[in-house]
Amino acid sequence: MKYQLTEGIPDALVIHCADPRFQEAFRAYLKNDLGIRMPMIIALPGVTSHFGMQMMFPKNWYTVRSHLKTMTDRHDVARVVLINHDDCKGYAKIADKLGGLVKVPEWQRKHLHGLAEFIRKEYLPHASFELYQAHIVEKGSVREVEFEKIL
Ligand SMILES: [Zn+2]
Structure with a gap:
């Protein structure tokens, strides 16, 4: 079996x-909604929490x-997409430091x-930024993911 190289x-x-x-x-x-063909992805548990908890x-x-730094040195991309999501275990782990689970969405x-x-200041001053929250929505007995644009 071989796979496509992008x-x-x-x-x-x-x-x-x-x-x-x-x-x-x-x-x-x-791919389908944002039309991004070749993303450089950084996927880390509780990703934006590392910014919030840097101290x-x-x-x-x-x-x-x-x-x-590594990725933006390599490619000066014009577009940055950041996504948080509901029920994040990374955030649940530090919820006590943020005033409890109920406060997590606000901190996210x-x-x-x-x-x-x-990122704008340090690495990509000319890029456009899009922020999203991925929500878990119930549809009958099925749970699905729906994206909300954060302004
Ligand atoms: Zn998470």
Whole structure:
């Protein structure tokens, strides 16, 4: 069995969580709805939390920054997409530091904006930024993923 190699120039930097439940949905959304053909993906558990918790967990934040630097040095992409999601285990782990689980969605938004601003300033001053929250929605007995654009 052989698989297609995607060649060309990446058209977006995409940063999202590594949660295995969301990977199919993320991939399909990027391709079908956002029209991204060749994303450079950084997938880390609780991804924007590392921006938010940089004082408390500097090592994690250092790792995120080094990934960002490597990828943006290689390709000066014009488009950046950041995605958080509902029921994030990475955020659940630090919820006590954020004022409880009920406060998590609010912090996810703040961290999404904060990380976007950081990337703009440090690495990609000319890029356009799109922020999303992937929601879990119930449809009968089926649970699906729906994306909300965060402004
Ligand atoms: Zn997550």
